[in-house]
Amino acid sequence: MDPLGFSPHNHDHCISDGVAAADAQCRAKGLQLTPVRRRVLEILLQEHRAMGAYDILDHLRNEGLGSQPPVAYRALDFLVKHGFAHKIERLNAFVACAHPEGDHAPVFLICRDCNSVAESDGRTVRKAMADTASQSGFAIDRSVVEALGLCPNCREGHAE
Amino acid sequence: MDPLGFSPHNHDHCISDGVAAADAQCRAKGLQLTPVRRRVLEILLQEHRAMGAYDILDHLRNEGLGSQPPVAYRALDFLVKHGFAHKIERLNAFVACAHPEGDHAPVFLICRDCNSVAESDGRTVRKAMADTASQSGFAIDRSVVEALGLCPNCREGHAE
DNA sequence: GGGACTCATGTAATGTTATAACAGCCGCGG
DNA sequence: CCGCGGCTGTTATAACATTACATGAGTCCC
Ligand SMILES: [Zn+2]
Ligand SMILES: [Zn+2]
Ligand SMILES: [Zn+2]
Ligand SMILES: [Zn+2]
Numbered sequence: 001m002d003p004l005g006f007s008p009h010n011h012d013h014c015i016s017d018g019v020a021a022a023d024a025q026c027r028a029k030g031l032q033l034t035p036v037r038r039r040v041l042e043i044l045l046q047e048h049r050a051m052g053a054y055d056i057l058d059h060l061r062n063e064g065l066g067s068q069p070p071v072a073y074r075a076l077d078f079l080v081k082h083g084f085a086h087k088i089e090r091l092n093a094f095v096a097c098a099h100p101e102g103d104h105a106p107v108f109l110i111c112r113d114c115n116s117v118a119e120s121d122g123r124t125v126r127k128a129m130a131d132t133a134s135q136s137g138f139a140i141d142r143s144v145v146e147a148l149g150l151c152p153n154c155r156e157g158h159a160e
Numbered sequence: 161m162d163p164l165g166f167s168p169h170n171h172d173h174c175i176s177d178g179v180a181a182a183d184a185q186c187r188a189k190g191l192q193l194t195p196v197r198r199r200v201l202e203i204l205l206q207e208h209r210a211m212g213a214y215d216i217l218d219h220l221r222n223e224g225l226g227s228q229p230p231v232a233y234r235a236l237d238f239l240v241k242h243g244f245a246h247k248i249e250r251l252n253a254f255v256a257c258a259h260p261e262g263d264h265a266p267v268f269l270i271c272r273d274c275n276s277v278a279e280s281d282g283r284t285v286r287k288a289m290a291d292t293a294s295q296s297g298f299a300i301d302r303s304v305v306e307a308l309g310l311c312p313n314c315r316e317g318h319a320e
Numbered sequence: 321g322g323g324a325c326t327c328a329t330g331t332a333a334t335g336t337t338a339t340a341a342c343a344g345c346c347g348c349g350g
Numbered sequence: 351c352c353g354c355g356g357c358t359g360t361t362a363t364a365a366c367a368t369t370a371c372a373t374g375a376g377t378c379c380c
Binding site: 192194196197226227228230231234252 | 327328329330331332337
C-alpha cells in the first residue's frame with residue numbers, strides 16, 4: 001500500500017478515482033451520494049490536504065450549496081462513517097481517504113512542517129495494538145493512530 | 161506495566177504518589193510546580209478520568225484559584241509538556257499520567273461505555289509505527305495512539 | 321537600592337470547532 | 351392522499367481554545 005501524500009502524482013486521477021470509488025460503493029450499499037456529499041468529497045480530494053469543517057463550509061458557501069455548519073458536518077459525518085474520508089483528531093480536520101477500496105485501518109503521518117497528511121497501512125500497528133489491549137482485556141472497536149513528524153521532503157530541507 | 165484505570169486500587173495512593181513524583185521531577189529539572197499547577201494535577205488524579213479544560217476550570221473557580229480559560233489551559237500545557245498529564249485528542253480532554261516515572265509513549269484505551277481511560281504500554285505499538293513510517297521515509301517525533309472500545313468491566317455487562 | 325529581566329498569573333475579549341433543535345422537502349409504499 | 355424515513359435549511363448555542371495586554375514576584379547585576 002502506497003502512503004501517498006508525499007510523492008508527486010497525477011492529481012486529476014485522485015479526484016475522479018476517489019469519486020468513482022465512492023459512487024460505486026454507494027450504489028452497492030444503497031447509500032445516497034447526494035450533491036453536497038459528493039461535492040465535499042471532491043473538495044477534499046481536490047485540495048488533497050487536511051481541511052477544517054469551516055474551510056469546507058467556505059467552499060460550499062461560495063458555490064451556493066449551504067452556508068451553515070451543520071451542512072458541512074453532516075456531509076463529513078457521512079463520508080467518515082462510510083470510509084470515504086477520515087478525521088484527523090490531532091488537527092480537528094478531515095482528509096479524503098487515499099484507499100477507498102474496502103475496509104482499512106489507516107495510520108496517518110502528519111508533517112509538522114508542510115502540514116501534509118499521508119495515509120499509510122496500519123495493519124502491523126493494529127496488530128500490536130490488539131496485543132497490547134488484549135493484555136488488559138480491552139476490546140478495541142476503532143482506533144486513532146496519528147504520527148507527527150517530518151515528511152521525506154521536509155527532512156531534506158532540515159538536514160542541511 | 162499495569163494499564164490501570166480498569167481495576168480497583170487504593171485511590172489515595174494515586175493522588176499522593178502522582179503529586180510526589182511530579183514534585184520530585186520538578187525539583188530535579190528546575191521546574192516550578194506552582195499552586196495552580198499542583199492543584200490541577202491533584203484534580204486530575206482525584207477524579208481519575210478524562211476531564212475537559214472547562215471541567216477543571218470549574219474546580220479552580222470554586223476554590224478561588226482562577227476563573228478564566230487561560231488559567232486552566234496554561235496549567236494543563238505545563239503538565240502535558242512535562243509528562244505529568246496527557247491530552248486525549250479523541251475526547252478533547254486531559255488525564256493525569258498513570259506512569260509519571262520517566263519518558264514513555266503511552267497508548268490509551270478509551271471505554272465507550274463508562275468513559276474510563278487506561279494508559280497502557282505503547283512500546284510494541286511505537287515499534288510498529290516506526291517501521292511503518294520508515295517505509296515512506298517519515299521521521300516520527302510524537303504520536304497519538306488511542307483505542308476506542310469496551311473495557312473489561314463493561315464487556316461483562318454486554319456479554320450477557 | 322534601582323533597573324532589567326524572566327517566569328507565572330489575572331483578565332477581557334475573541335476565535336475556532338461542533339451540536340441541538342426544529343421546520344420543510346421529497347420520494348416511496350400503503 | 352397520507353405517513354414515514356432520509357436529507358437539507360436555518361437559528362441558536364454549546365464546547366473548546368487562544369490572543370493580547372496588564373500585573374506581580376523573584377533573580378541577577380551593578
Ligand atoms: Zn482511508
Ligand atoms: Zn513536510
Ligand atoms: Zn503517562
Ligand atoms: Zn467501561
